[in-house]
Amino acid sequence: DIQMTQSPSSLSASVGDTITITCRASQGINSWLTWYQQKPEKAPKSLIYAASNLQSGVPSRFSGSGSGTDFTLTISSLQPEDFATYYCQQYNSYPLTFGGGTKVEIK
Amino acid sequence: QVQLQESGPGLVKPSETLSLTCTVSGGSISANYWTWIRQPPGKGLEWIGYVHYSGTTNYNPSLKSRVSISVDTSRNQFSLKLRSVTAADTAVYYCARDGDTVGLFDYWGQGTVVTVCS
Numbered sequence: 337d338i339q340m341t342q343s344p345s346s347l348s349a350s351v352g353d354t355i356t357i358t359c360r361a362s363q364g365i366n367s368w369l370t371w372y373q374q375k376p377e378k379a380p381k382s383l384i385y386a387a388s389n390l391q392s393g394v395p396s397r398f399s400g401s402g403s404g405t406d407f408t409l410t411i412s413s414l415q416p417e418d419f420a421t422y423y424c425q426q427y428n429s430y431p432l433t434f435g436g437g438t439k440v441e442i443k
Numbered sequence: 444q445v446q447l448q449e450s451g452p453g454l455v456k457p458s459e460t461l462s463l464t465c466t467v468s469g470g471s472i473s474a475n476y477w478t479w480i481r482q483p484p485g486k487g488l489e490w491i492g493y494v495h496y497s498g499t500t501n502y503n504p505s506l507k508s509r510v511s512i513s514v515d516t517s518r519n520q521f522s523l524k525l526r527s528v529t530a531a532d533t534a535v536y537y538c539a540r541d542g543d544t545v546g547l548f549d550y551w552g553q554g555t556v557v558t559v560c561s
Contacts, residue, residue, distance in 0.1 A: 337504075372548055379537055379551035380488065385544070423488060427546025431503040432490040 337427050338362050342435030348443040353414045357438045359407040360426035368428035371400055371409045374437075375420045383422075385407065414440075444469040447538050447552035455532075455559050461525040464540030465552055470499035472496055472514060477521045478548065479512060481534040489534075493541065494521050529560045 339362035349355050359369065367387040372380035382391050384400035387407055397412045411418055419442050424435040451463035465477070479491040492502035494512040502510050506525070512535040525532060534555040541551030 368546070379539075379554055382548065385547055425488070427544065428500055430546075431505075432546050434488040434490070436487045 337431055338365060338429060338433050340424055340426055340433050342422075342436040342438050344423055344438060345436060346439040346441065348441045349414055351414055351416060354410065354412045355414060355440065357409045357422055357424075357440075359402075359409070359435050361405045361407075361426055361428075364404045365428035367403045368426055369400075369402070369407050370425050370427065371398075372423045372425065373418075374423065375418045380423060381427045407420045411440075416442075445540060445550045447540065447550055449536060449538050449552045449555040451555060451557070453556055453558060455528055456561050457529055457559055458527055458532055459531060461523070461528050461557055461559075462522050463523045463536055463538075463555065463557070465522070466523070467519045472519045472521065473516050477512075477514065478539045478541055479523045479535045480539060480548075481532075482537070482554075483531075483534045490527075491523065491536075493549075524559060530559050533557065533559045 343358050360418045369387045371384040374380040383394050383398050387402050388400045399410045401408050421437045421439045425435050446468045448466045455461045473496045476493045476495050478493040482488050492512050494500050494514045500512050507528045511524045535556050537554045538552040539548040540550040
C-alpha cells in the first residue's frame with residue numbers, strides 16, 4: 337500500500353493568511369493526487385485533482401503543486417469558510433489511500 | 444444532478460454483518476465504478492472497495508476477508524456487506540461515484556453513521 341503522510345496535522349491561522357499543507361507519498365504516484373476539504377458532518381469535497389488542477393467552482397485562492405512523492409496545497413488569503421479539515425488522496429494504485437488530515441483552525 | 448443516498452441499520456451487534464445500500468438517482472448506475480469509503484469517529488478516511496456495474500469488484504486488502512460489494516442495476520443501487528464486525532468498524536460510511544478517472548470521486552452520499560455495540 338502507498339502511505340500518504342500529511343503535515344502538519346493541525347494549524348491555527350487568521351483570516352487573510354496564506355497557509356501550506358504538505359502531503360508525501362511513500363512511493364511515486366506521478367500526479368495522481370487529489371485534495372479534499374471536509375467540514376463537520378459533511379462528505380469530503382474535492383478541491384484539486386491531478387495534483388494541480390482546480391475543480392470547477394473552487395475559488396482560485398486554492399492551488400496545488402507537486403509530482404512524484406511530494407505535494408502541497410496552498411490556500412491564499414484564508415476566508416472564514418476555509419476553516420475545515422483537508423485530506424490528500426492518491427489514486428495512482430489500489431488500495432486507494434488518504435493522508436491523515438490537516439485541521440485548519442481559527443487563531 | 445446525480446445524487447447518492449446511503450441507507451441501512453445504524454446499530455449493529457458485534458460479530459454480526461453490517462449491511463448498507465446506496466441508492467443512485469439522477470443518473471444510471473450502469474456506467475462508472477461505485478465505491479464505499481468509511482471514516483471512524485474523529486479519524487481519517489479509509490477506502491473500502493468498489494463495484495463496477497458489470498459486477499467487477501476490488502477491495503481493500505485490510506478488509507477483503509470480510510467485505511463484499513454488489514450492484515443491482517434494476518434498482519439503481521449498490522450494497523456493502525461487512526461480516527464479523529467489531530467496535531473498530533464503527534464509522535460514518537459513505538458511498539461515492541468514481542468519475543471519468545477511476546479513483547477520483549465526483550459525487551458522494553451524505554454518509555450514514557454505523558455503530559457497532561451490543
